[in-house]
Amino acid sequence: MLTRLPRGCGAVGSAPAWHAGGQGFESPQLHVDLIEQHRRSLDQWRRTIESVGPQDWDSPTPCSEWTVRDLVNHVVGEDRWTAPLMTGRSIADMGDALDGDLLGSDPKASARAAADEAESVVAEKLPEKPVVHLSYGDEQGAEYVRQLIADHLIHSWDLAAAVGADRNLDPGLVADVTRWFADREDMYRSAGMLADRPDVAADSPQDRLLVAGGRDPRWSAG
Numbered sequence: 001m002l003t004r005l006p007r008g009c010g011a012v013g014s015a016p017a018w019h020a021g022g023q024g025f026e027s028p029q030l031h032v033d034l035i036e037q038h039r040r041s042l043d044q045w046r047r048t049i050e051s052v053g054p055q056d057w058d059s060p061t062p063c064s065e066w067t068v069r070d071l072v073n074h075v076v077g078e079d080r081w082t083a084p085l086m087t088g089r090s091i092a093d094m095g096d097a098l099d100g101d102l103l104g105s106d107p108k109a110s111a112r113a114a115a116d117e118a119e120s121v122v123a124e125k126l127p128e129k130p131v132v133h134l135s136y137g138d139e140q141g142a143e144y145v146r147q148l149i150a151d152h153l154i155h156s157w158d159l160a161a162a163v164g165a166d167r168n169l170d171p172g173l174v175a176d177v178t179r180w181f182a183d184r185e186d187m188y189r190s191a192g193m194l195a196d197r198p199d200v201a202a203d204s205p206q207d208r209l210l211v212a213g214g215r216d217p218r219w220s221a222g
Contacts, residue, residue: 026142031127034145037176038122041152042115044170045075048156049111051165057107061162062219068162069103072111075155076102078148079114086125086141090133118148150177154213157206161219169206178209185212 049072057069066074080098103110122145130141153173160167188194195214202208207217 026129026140028127030142034142034149035123035126037149037173038145038152039119040170040173041149041156042079042119044156044173045152045159046112046115048159048163048165049108051160052108052163056163059162060221062158062215068159069107071155071158071162072107073101073103075152076111076114078151079111079118082118082148083121085132085134085144086121086130088130088133091135122148146180149173150181153177154210154215157210157215162221171205174206174209178205178212181209181212189214 052068052072057067059068061068061071063071077098080102081094084094102114126141126145128141132139132141132144134144153169154177157167157169159165185194189196197211197214198216200211200216200218202211202217210217
């Protein structure tokens with residue numbers, strides 16, 4: 001479920017409290033492309049999850065109000081919400097079923113299982129052009145999946161930075177998310193979903209996307 005996050009922590013896919021703008025006509029090729037992008041964003045997330053050590057769960061992250069466990073729990077929540085939302089259920093239908101801790105005693109296994117479920121349901125349901133009932137209103141399934149792709153990509157970087165893993169993101173996804181986000185950044189920031197752009201150098205496409213998302217590409221816990 002895409003809702004308001006701690007300021008400065010929202011990924012570029014965390015929707016503001018109004019319609020972020022659908023894309024009109026959805027071609028079969030668009031669905032093929034988005035399903036593949038979603039899979040790759042989940043692959044980035046799954047690889048990064050494997051880098052988390054037992055000592056890392058209470059460590060700080062670029063999301064100043066979240067520990068590593070909080071961050072992973074947020075993304076697992078996004079993945080666990082994907083199936084009900086893509087199959088027509090609403091937030092009211094679900095109640096508090098996905099509130100609180102979703103990681104249990106084996107956070108990595110919980111993250112992998114949630115990602116696998118989300119991948120399967122997007123591949124199955126997106127070609128049906130679902131209408132998704134989000135916190136800010138009804139949205140096209142394709143737009144919702146774009147939000148998920150951005151969320152996984154940026155939070156993969158957050159997690160990698162927090163645990164000292166490889167911060168390099170899939171360059172194709174960086175380009176795709178950058179294009180999608182270009183006309184949404186001002187809306188997201190004015191809704192309080194993003195921190196201000198940090199005044200730092202951004203010399204690569206990845207760094208420019210991170211700065212647009214309110215992040216310092218050189219962030220470190222120390």
